[in-house]
Amino acid sequence: MFQQTNPQFFEELSADIKGRKVNQIVDLIYGEVPLRKEDGSFWTPRIIGSSKQIEVHETFLSFVWCAIYSTFVKYLETVDFPQTNNRQGKAAYTANQDHLETATQMFDYARSLIVDFQKWNIDVSPNPEKYLAENRDFIEQTTLYYNSAVKFILCHEYAHLKFEHLKNIDKNTDKSRFCEMEYEADNFAIDSIMKGYFEPAHFAAEAQRLANEIGVIFGIVVMFYFKASTEGAKHPNAEDRLTNALERLKLEDNHPGWGIACTGFKFWDSQFGKNLVWDIENKSFKELYYQLLDQIKKEN
Template sequence: MDTTSPIEVLWNNIIHTFENIDPNWLENHKKAVAKGLVIPELDYDYCCENGLKPPCADPEKRNIYLQQAHLEHLWAFIYSVLVVYEERVINPMQKGNFDGEIKINNALLVRANQLFDWSISLSNKVTQWDTSLPNPAYHHNDREKFYAEKTNGLFQSAVAYLLYHEYAHLVLGHDIYFLGRTKADMEKLSDDECSTLIQLEQEADLFALNRVNGSTETDCAKLVGGLPVFMTIFSSLLMVKYKSNIQQKRHPDLDTRLANLLIELDLNEDENSHYIYYYGCYAIIMFLRKHKIFLKPETHDTAEEYFHDLLAKLDEIKNPKEEA
């Protein structure tokens, strides 16, 4: 794998965001390092020889694994979905002419869609970024630069969230549960043991959200902190090979993670909550269409109501009703 990936231009920003996104936690981080709970170095993999892999904590080495290809996927996913969502959902809504159709009919959208396809393809095979497509290092025009810079901020917070999730496993004592267990051992866990793991994952989710979202009180600030996390979960949703994979054995189900996040954000009914709920609706519909599931048009009073109806559709996929 080429080490000159365009994602490399954001490396210092990634580290800076992780270390400074929650200034109140910095002293605790220093104490964790001093106690040997975590070492202050990431295990960065730019070779990516074993396929796409998200960040993970190593309880023996006390560090966090971070893969270049996964960073590339995340940036490309956030950019491409953001462009189409804002250009074909938010902007038309603000103008009062949104008709429900997502038309990919100009160069900005076509190129974003091509980048989206590549980001999803990485789950099957890791390939090099075609830098003629949008990326953080080179910008085709001012409009793409605008969205790339917007993506950079979201991406850096998203990576900080992922890193703090893994960091939580190391500093909150979760690693004791994993030490000495092989991959084969993990596959043989009982239902009770899997339930314990899910609880630990939820604890790590909340820990990471609190680092990224801080002590924000306004809905606007909550949106800024919560949106990158929302996008991160949706990238996982769109990457699953089979629709049934939204149900997880040792992690919270992906739809449960989305619902839990919105409960924690506790957004009021205003334009900020509309933005994140409509984004959620758009992403779930993308997931359903990927798996050839097409819904009949329905009327909803609010974006939140529509989002929760779509979450119910995901729950039906996990728990299909038996034919009478």
């Protein structure tokens, strides 16, 4: 999946492997451990300078899938379906409380993985490995967005190796330079994915584009759930990364990506008690996003 990000990507990646900028092996670390390490850092994706490898932890991947599932279902049931009812002028869809309760449970499980690893009960909880056919829509759509989110994350880390960012930093490097490199990595990842869109005439063009766009958004949104503050010591604020991605994707004002970003803010709000004011009436998803963003900025 990663190698086929766009038609030229494999050739580009192969050249960087041959040029010894990138190790051809992604280091997938297995282990039933929480994401928070003893030193307070997290098992989030990173690059290893000595081996030039991308490192990804098994628990992080579980966290991402569960966080996407909960956010996506919450978006559908509380944002997308009501808007559809408004457009159609009738109550074609009603919120399914069982779906919402399951989404909340999955979110609680996802965030618990940060501090206390508990085994994923695939006999009871939604998961991409074992599920009933009647539950396939939410699960398989989640997996579709998860795949695109992981692709975005891998492309981001690959960019750090490709542009040899580690060679350009030392103990005296200031935050602005770190931020520049993070945006460069994000923009490379987004542009690489956009280059892989099918031609408009392709029968799956719209669905594939939507999956990739939403995947990029989720690749950033899930990082909000790690802590109450959006500020990073050596990274741009999380909301600034998200805004950059949304604008770079050139999404329409009511694109689901804006709505999912808003739902991500809502989950983060419920997790850390930010008391954001959610006023969706007579607003596009984009307008709602910037309204919520303004509240976050004022708090920071």
